[in-house]
Amino acid sequence: MMSQPFAEVYDRRANSFGALRLAFALAVVLSHSAALGFGRPLMQRVDLGAVAVAGFFTISGFLIARSARRTSVPRFLWHRALRIWPGLWVCLLFTAGVVAPVLFFERHGTITGLWWSPNGVFDYLRQNWWGGLRQFGIADLLQGDTPYWRWQGGNTINGSLWTLAYEIFCYLLVATLSALTLLRRQLRWLPLLAMLAVFGVLCWNQFRHGNAEQGIWLTGEIGPLPMLGALRKDSLLWYGFMFLAGGAAELYSDRLLINDLLGVLAIVVSGWLAVHGSFFGPALLAYAYVVLWLAVRLPKVLHRVGAANDYSYGVYIYSFVVQQVMAKAGVQALGLVGFFVASTLVSAGLAMVSWHLVERPALRLKNWTPRRPREPSDETTAGGSAPATVSTASVTASSSWHHA
Template identity: 25%
Template structure:
């Protein structure tokens, strides 16, 4: 995930003054747009896609369901085997939303928004997952999943992957992908967002992603993310369509990202075939990915402006904690409910249980803690700016 993608209310900031060379009538002046409730719904669909992949698509752990999902729920397994493409949808939405939420804001605002939105639920999820793995007998019947104290503490930093420490829950891998995107985009935010600069950013990142495999540079590969960069870049270009209007250049960027996405799918599908334990159709996978591009583009161009269901805002808020909690803890719930229920009733019950858990994390952790963290971080950055102005940005002498 999508990263489990998270965002403030999906609405365009007030139009800013045109940059030099950005003239009314050229397609570079912001266009007033309504809030996109549909993005909250798409985030929920993406999250449920990842959930169904882990619960129904993965065949490697028959202990979870007391049998293989393909035998117990053939139709459900067919859906789950391809629903991992929700990750691609997450990354597309992330490119769109992060660009939108950063426009006209400072680096401090950007850092604060990401920390406040990502960490509270994540810390709780790490501790709950660690507790589950430490206390409850594992479905594998051994201690291979029991984490050390050091591994738990390193996971709390959300920086465990670059230092070689395994995720407590495998779904956290998307957070590292998101953090690298934030790092790159944060540099652009520091310089200042304009239409031209964002276009240049898309172009430079795209070139780096193309060169990374041939350059054989681990650092360039880690930063450029040649497999998933195209979804982030595509989402950014789609947001530019939303803010400034579509034109041939933006359509070209999105089209190129789609072409590179379908190419990268060849390698991605192999990894998911390992989990599904059977061949997956590249054509069907490409169809799902194309639909992901299509619905985000359609949302940006106004096709879903008629959607005004405010409950989608709540649903969207639950996607991140649901994403964080569903795999390791969800498997533990499934394997115990299966002793008393048939497969599909078990699926319904565990979905309801995990949705309630996600709501409790949102209501009891995110909602009270996020405003407090935001106030403290805003004050911290304000103090930094004050000290820099007072000292002229130089170190004191003496």
């Protein structure tokens, strides 16, 4: 039960963040299995999918803050773009170019009118291309004949994508903080102060309003913002806090104490509040500690999960559309467990294809740097030819700049 600073027990090459990300993705699939397959929530008191997304944002806040502190702002933004957009774009193209025509033909016997009609394929791609989920459905593909439609009236073909706008917003926030040098050790108290201020709002909403709709920053939207569209204030408050908590943990990893007794207590507190319907309040701070504690305390065998191949993003972005198609095809006849297993296997297969053919090849471009235009030599400027040989020092300098 000894306490150790997080910086001492965390190993960036041997931790359970990969296993946790995959577990959170599967938790989302399980939660959506009930909603999309059977038109009901998985649990009445707590939304397992929302809890999993909160865990995602905690991990993201920690890792993104660490990345921003070790790279320049342009390089940081380049890395984030490579991680989010290629996988998203191929998922959108798969949904619009493969799934939508099949469903539209099954409904109408033709694909005429699918492409350029209002809310058609090209509108879907144009509205959602940059990460903001502005158009939820395509034409009338899922109207009337899916459990989710009968429950919520939603013609949503891939609802999982809505969180990406909040993730990208947090990336831009970190990039701004980094550009203003607010992530440096001397100024790290400012992000911590922001996290504490948001936590104060969560506490106020919980104890003054009971997390009711009249609480601070729980109603309305901000935006629409460029590329991202409108963001709901409550989601931005809750998931933004988790991102800030993860980021603050990275900034203060030398002072954040990891204690097993405190970790177990945090599990009990966050779990107890969750089952009593009060998860999105002060429980979020305890839950953030749980995520970080598990990252360094889970068995070492789990350190291998996601270390070489990270399928969690693919599972997350493909599972919703897979489950909608399966629900339309009647796969829910297998029962909740069968529906979950079947949709997980198909989603995992698509995630593997996405990782090996799209995401990992894109990430190989992380160190790419645009070449500077070569400056003409004096001889070239004067009309002569450039010298045939270049000094070793010039080659070394040019190579070092290109690979920095």
